[in-house]
Structures are given as structure tokens and as C-alpha cells.
Amino acid sequence: MKPLDENTAEVTSVAGARWRYGRRGYALAASFAQLGGRKLASATTLMALGITLALPALLLFTMDSLDTLASRSLEGESLTLYLNTELPAGDSARLRSEVAASPGIRETRYISPSEALETFRKQADVDAALIALGKNPLPGAIVVYPDTDQLEDAAIRALATALGALPGVERVQADLRWVRRLQAAVALAQLVAILLAGFLLLTALLVIANTIRLELSRRRNELEVSRLLGASSGFLARPVIYAGAVYGFLGGLIGNVLALLALQLLRGPADDLARLYGSGFLLSLPSLERLGLILLVSTLLGLLAALLTLYGPSRQKVGGGP
Amino acid sequence: MIEFDAVGLAYERGRPALDDVSFSLAGGSFTFLTGHSGAGKSSLLRLVARLERPTHGAIRVGGIDYAGLRPRQESALRRQMGIVFQDNRLLDDRSVFDNVALPLIIGGWRFSDICTRVQAALDKVGLGNRGDARPEVLSGGEQQRVGIARAVVARPKLLLADEPTGNLDPDISADILELLMQFNASGVTVLFATHDTALLDAYDFPRLTLSRGSIQSRP
Numbered sequence: 001m002k003p004l005d006e007n008t009a010e011v012t013s014v015a016g017a018r019w020r021y022g023r024r025g026y027a028l029a030a031s032f033a034q035l036g037g038r039k040l041a042s043a044t045t046l047m048a049l050g051i052t053l054a055l056p057a058l059l060l061f062t063m064d065s066l067d068t069l070a071s072r073s074l075e076g077e078s079l080t081l082y083l084n085t086e087l088p089a090g091d092s093a094r095l096r097s098e099v100a101a102s103p104g105i106r107e108t109r110y111i112s113p114s115e116a117l118e119t120f121r122k123q124a125d126v127d128a129a130l131i132a133l134g135k136n137p138l139p140g141a142i143v144v145y146p147d148t149d150q151l152e153d154a155a156i157r158a159l160a161t162a163l164g165a166l167p168g169v170e171r172v173q174a175d176l177r178w179v180r181r182l183q184a185a186v187a188l189a190q191l192v193a194i195l196l197a198g199f200l201l202l203t204a205l206l207v208i209a210n211t212i213r214l215e216l217s218r219r220r221n222e223l224e225v226s227r228l229l230g231a232s233s234g235f236l237a238r239p240v241i242y243a244g245a246v247y248g249f250l251g252g253l254i255g256n257v258l259a260l261l262a263l264q265l266l267r268g269p270a271d272d273l274a275r276l277y278g279s280g281f282l283l284s285l286p287s288l289e290r291l292g293l294i295l296l297v298s299t300l301l302g303l304l305a306a307l308l309t310l311y312g313p314s315r316q317k318v319g320g321g322p
Numbered sequence: 323m324i325e326f327d328a329v330g331l332a333y334e335r336g337r338p339a340l341d342d343v344s345f346s347l348a349g350g351s352f353t354f355l356t357g358h359s360g361a362g363k364s365s366l367l368r369l370v371a372r373l374e375r376p377t378h379g380a381i382r383v384g385g386i387d388y389a390g391l392r393p394r395q396e397s398a399l400r401r402q403m404g405i406v407f408q409d410n411r412l413l414d415d416r417s418v419f420d421n422v423a424l425p426l427i428i429g430g431w432r433f434s435d436i437c438t439r440v441q442a443a444l445d446k447v448g449l450g451n452r453g454d455a456r457p458e459v460l461s462g463g464e465q466q467r468v469g470i471a472r473a474v475v476a477r478p479k480l481l482l483a484d485e486p487t488g489n490l491d492p493d494i495s496a497d498i499l500e501l502l503m504q505f506n507a508s509g510v511t512v513l514f515a516t517h518d519t520a521l522l523d524a525y526d527f528p529r530l531t532l533s534r535g536s537i538q539s540r541p
Contacts, residue, residue, distance in 0.1 A: 018433040026427050037415070225411050228371065229425045229472075230401030232394055 023235060031243035034215050035250075045211050049247065049298075050254025052204045056197035057259035057294045061286040062266075063193055066186045079144040079160050080173040085113070085137070087168045092140050095168050099142055104159055107145040113138050139170065201301060208247045208305035212240055216309070241306045248302020252295040259294075260285070323349035323480065323511045324370060329379030331365050331535075339365040341535045342379070347513065349384075349479070352506040353541055354522060355515040357532035363515040366532065367482050370513065371405060372396045384479060401429050404473030404510075406502075408485035410465045412457040412472075418444070419453035422471045429476055443471040447501060463494035470498070474505055481505060483514045492520055499525065 019025040035042040081099070083092055092110065100108045111119075116138040144163065146156050157174070164172040216223070223236055263285060270283040324347040331340040340362045347353055355363050368374040369381060372388060381388040386399065404425075412421050422443055426436045444450045447467040449460075457465055466486055473481060483502060487495035499514075499521060506512045513530075516522065522529070528541030 021423060021427055021433050021436050023427065023430055033415075221411065222413050225413065226424065226428060227397075228373065228400065228405055228411075229428055230397050230399075230403075231428045232397040235397075235428055 024238070027235075027238035028242050030239035031246050034219075034239075034243050035246065045207065046247070046250050046254060049204055049207055049251030050258055052200050052207065053251050053255030053294065053298050054258035054262065056200050057255050057286075058262050059193040059197055060294070061259060061263055061290060062283065063186075063190050064286065064290065065283050066189065079146065079156075079163060081142040081144060081163055081166075081169045082171045082173065083140045083142065084168050084170050085139045087140065089140075091168060092142075095166065096142050098166070099144060099163060102159075102163075104147050104155065105144055106147040109143045109145075111141045111143065113140050116141060201297070204248075204251065204298070205301055205305050205308075208244055208251070208302050209309050211247060212244055212306055212309045215243065216240065237310050240310055241303060244302040244304075244306025244309075245299050246302070248299040248305070249295060251302070252298025255298060256291050256294050323347050323351070323384060324513065325380075325382040326366075326369075327380040327382075329369065329381060330377045331362075331369060331374060332377045338377070338535050340369070340376075340532075343532075343535075343537050344379075345530055345537060345540045347511065347530075347541065349511050350506070350509050351541075352503065352512045352527050353514065354525075354527050354529045355513055355532070356517060356522060356529050357538070358517060360534075361532040362535040363517075363532055364484055365535075367405075367484050367513065367515055370480075370482060371403060372399055401425065401476065402478055402480070404476070404478040404481040406466070406469050406473045406481070406483040406486040408488040410457075410469035410486075412465055412468055414456065414458050416456075417453060418449065418455050418457060418460070418468050421457060421468055422453075422475050425472060425476045431476075439475050439477075440471075443475040444468075446474070446504075447471045463490055463497065466490060466494075466498055467501070470501055474510070479509075479511060481510050481512045483512065483516075485515055485517070487516060487518055487521065495521060496524070 020029050035046075083095070087095075089112070092112075096108055096110045099105065113136050117136045120138060144159075146159055160172045160174050163169060226236060263283065267283045267285075274282070324345075326343050326345050329340060329343045330338055332338040343362075343366065355366065357363050365374065369376055370383060372391065376388075383399070384402070391399065412418075413424070419440055422440045423436050426439060431439070441450065441453070444453055447470055449464060449467055449471065452460065452464070457468060460468065469486070473483075481502065486502075487498050490498065495518060502512050502514065514527075530540055531538040
């Protein structure tokens with residue numbers, strides 16, 4: 001802290017100085033002094049914290065995008081009922097109405113043989129083969145979108161079996177499997193990410209706790225003197241708790257920046273890959289809420305580390321004493 | 323002001339630092355606490371400041387019985403005392419002003435009062451114009467004056483001085499003692515631990531003498 005001017009009236013006009021000589025201001029100034037006192041060591045610690053927190057942040061942001069992809073895919077999952085090629089158009093329409101009225105069906109769409117042929121032609125150069133056949137070999141189809149909010153996997157499979165047994169239906173193709181696989185893969189990846197994030201957060205906690213422990217050892221004289229002058233345990237603990245929160249907050253800030261940079265680097269290649277698979281997957285940037293969440297978690301982590309250092313099983317007594 | 327009744331203090335693995343010590347000092351008195359090194363002077367002062375707990379016996383300071391004091395009450399008690407150390411224990415990373423202001427910040431004083439009191443305390447010890455200096459640039463005597471200013475800034479009723487002249491030249495030691503006498507004249511009880519025979523011979527204050535943890539003579 002800087003000394004104050006001798007002129008009291010002049011000094012009292014300085015709001016910053018007034019604040020620094022209050023108990024809370026003193027504690028906050030002391031916690032920032034810890035950071036500023038040993039700049040290189042503090043910068044190294046904060047960078048280590050930032051990197052440690054960047055990985056869980058990056059995992060969280062990536063998982064958000066994967067989650068969206070899985071949800072979107074689920075909305076599009078469907079059963080395709082291929083109809084008998086001899087089925088008259090009128091019967092096909094009746095069959096569609098019958099299917100649409102069944103329970104657990106969200107939506108149906110009829111694809112006539114001519115529509116199917118047109119689509120087929122657009123996707124493959126098969127004109128010569130079709131001319132040789134002399135007629136349209138493709139069947140009509142009813143695409144059924146089950147209500148996936150209400151139906152579980154087993155129910156959808158039972159529905160497919162039931163629809164396959166309807167007269168006029170030749171074959172049922174379930175387009176669910178890859179979606180389910182994707183969802184399972186995403187769920188597994190999420191679990192791995194949560195575990196990894198947990199380990200990394202624990203590492204961050206230990207880094208902060210160790211930094212605070214070292215800082216307490218370095219400031220032993222100041223703490224002892226303060227105690228001799230009548231400082232309560234709360235007064236002695238406050239700068240430590242603030243320091244934990246400051247370390248956590250700044251570490252989270254650096255972590256967010258690093259995660260955003262990494263995400264920005266990954267976005268291009270990820271989009272290219274998704275495009276190659278015809279997927280609409282987009283590695284999106286995190287929302288402000290997500291960035292705020294990382295800051296909140298890291299700050300709470302810092303607070304927890306400080307409290308563990310002060311009151312945990314291997315607590316460090318501040319200021320000595322009986 | 324200070325009453326010890328059959329007080330003993332033993333640290334782990336060692337002979338007792340104090341053994342059945344009983345004495346009583348009146349409020350507003352100035353008392354030398356004397357004895358050779360290791361006699362128990364610092365231990366006695368630490369007991370008064372409630373930095374140690376007696377193994378047995380009763381201590382009362384300012385009418386407050388130390389038995390059963392809670393940590394919060396102990397802190398409040400220490401805020402009513404001033405302590406001067408042999409090595410002054412100033413914080414080198416802050417200014418003289420901030421060192422002296424520390425007890426007032428701890429006590430939650432208002433900012434305007436802090437400014438007024440710190441300046442008054444520095445004026446009193448003759449360092450009114452050194453508030454912005456770092457302790458390391460001051461002489462030993464000046465540093466000890468800062469330590470005294472810090473001890474008296476909150477206007478304590480009791481001043482404990484633990485060999486405050488131990489590292490100082492005789493002239494400066496006399497200055498420091500004169501300074502503490504001025505505070506005593508304003509009603510502050512002073513317990514001054516020293517084994518400086520020159521000081522003891524020069525000033526005729528009541529003595530509490532310790533030898534091997536026991537009282538040898540009392541006022």
C-alpha cells in the first residue's frame with residue numbers, strides 16, 4: 001500500500017485509499033499483492049491453472065455441439081415402409097392414412113414410385129438401365145416419423161414389426177440404428193469428458209491450494225504480527241479466501257480464452273469433416289452463459305481450495321498461536 | 323491491572339518455563355520485568371498477551387479472567403494491548419504509515435480516524451515526516467520508534483515491551499525508555515522486559531525479577 005498524505009482532509013477525499021484501509025479492502029488488496037508481489041511465479045501459476053481449466057472448458061463446449069447434433073439426428077429418425085409395387089395408388093393413400101392414425105406416430109410422408117424414380121435419377125446416372133427395364137421398378141414408400149419423445153427403443157422396434165405386417169407393406173427399413181449409435185457414442189464421450197474434467201478440476205484445486213499454502217508460509221511474519229496486534233481468525237483468513245477466489249477467477253478467464261482459441265482452430269477442420277459425411281454438424285462457439293459458467297466454477301473452485309487450506313484435514317494455521 | 327495466581331507454563335518436553343508465578347501489578351504502573359536470558363520473561367509476556375495458555379493457575383488482566391476466553395474474545399483482548407518487540411517486527415513491504423495503521427485496520431476503525439491517529443502517533447515518536455518511508459531505510463532506533471507508534475496508536479491500556487532496547491545503543495535505549503515513560507505518564511500501564519543493567523541502574527522503577535521460571539522478587 002502507498003502511504004497517505006499528511007493532510008487528512010485531502011486523504012479522505014481519496015475513495016480508493018479509504019477503501020484500502022477498511023477490513024475488506026485491506027484483505028482484497030493483500031490478495032492482489034500476493035499476485036503482484038511475485039509476478040513471474042504468479043503468472044506461471046495462473047497459466048498452469050488456465051491450461052488445466054481450458055481442457056474441461058473445451059470439452060464442455062464440444063459436448064454442447066455434439067449434444068445438439070445427436071438431438072437433431074433423433075428428430076429426423078424414421079421408419080421407411082416399402083410398398084408392394086403392384087399396390088394401386090388409392091390403396092397406398094389409404095394405407096398411409098391408416099398408418100398415420102396409429103398411436104406413437106408423429107408424422108408420415110408418402111413417396112410415390114415416380115417421385116422415388118426422380119430422386120434416384122438425380123442421385124445416379126442410371127437412365128440407360130431404366131430405359132432397358134422399360135418400366136419404373138421402384139416401389140412407393142411411406143416414411144414414418146415415430147414420436148421419439150414418447151417411444152423407447154423397444155417400442156419403436158415393436159412399431160416397425162407391426163407396420164411391416166400390414167397388408168401392402170413389403171419391407172420395413174429402420175433408419176434408427178446409426179442415430180442410436182451416435183447417441184451412444186456421444187453419451188460415452190460425455191462420460192469420458194466428465195471424468196476427465198473432474199480430474200482436471202481436481203488438479204486445478206490442488207494447484208490453487210498449494211499456491212495458497214506456499215503463500216501462507218511466505219507471509220508467516222505478517223500473519224503472526226497481525227495476530228499479535230489482535231487480528232481475529234476471520235481477519236487473517238479473509239485475504240486467503242479472497243486470494244483463492246482471485247486465482248480461480250483469473251485461471252477461469254485464461255482457461256476460457258485458451259478454450260475459445262482452441263475451438264476456433266478446430267472449427268474449420270471439424271466443419272470440413274462434417275461436410276464430407278453430409279452432416280450438418282457445426283462446432284459452435286459457446287454462449288456467454290457457458291463462459292460465465294466456467295468462470296463461476298473456477299471461482300468456486302478457488303474458494304474451495306482456500307477453505308480446504310484453512311479448515312481442511314491438513315489445514316494450515318494462520319498466524320500461529322496456542 | 324495484571325494478576326497472576328500460581329501460574330505455571332510448561333512447553334512440551336522440557337522444564338517448566340514458569341513455575342507457580344504469582345504477582346499483582348497496579349493499573350498505570352511502570353514495571354521492569356527482569357531476569358537473565360531464559361528466565362521466563364518472554365513466556366510471561368506471552369501469557370499476558372494470551373499468546374500462550376498456562377498449564378495451571380489463574381490470570382486476570384484489567385479485571386478479565388483469562389480462563390474460558392473464546393478465540394474472538396482473545397483477539398479483542400489483544401486489541402486493547404500494545405506490544406513492542408525486540409526485533410520490532412515491522413512489515414518491510416509497506417510504508418511506515420501502513421505499519422502503524424495496521425492495528426487500526428484490524429480494529430475496524432474509520433478511515434478518517436486512522437489518518438488522524440497514525441499521524442499523531444508518528445508525531446509523538448518524532449517520525450511525523452517519515453510516514454511514506456519503508457522501514458528498511460530507517461535506523462534501528464527509528465524502526466523501534468515505529469514499533470512503539472504501532473503499539474500505542476490504538477491507545478491501549480496496557481503496553482508490553484519485550485526487550486525493546488536489546489539491539490540498540492545506550493543513548494537510543496534511553497530515548498526509547500523515555501518515550502515509554504511518556505505514555506505511562508498518560509495512564510498506560512507498562513510492563514518492560516529487559517536485562518539491560520545500565521537501564522535498570524539508571525531508572526528506579528519497581529522490578530519483577532524472574533529466575534529459572536520462578537519469581538525472585540516482586541514489586
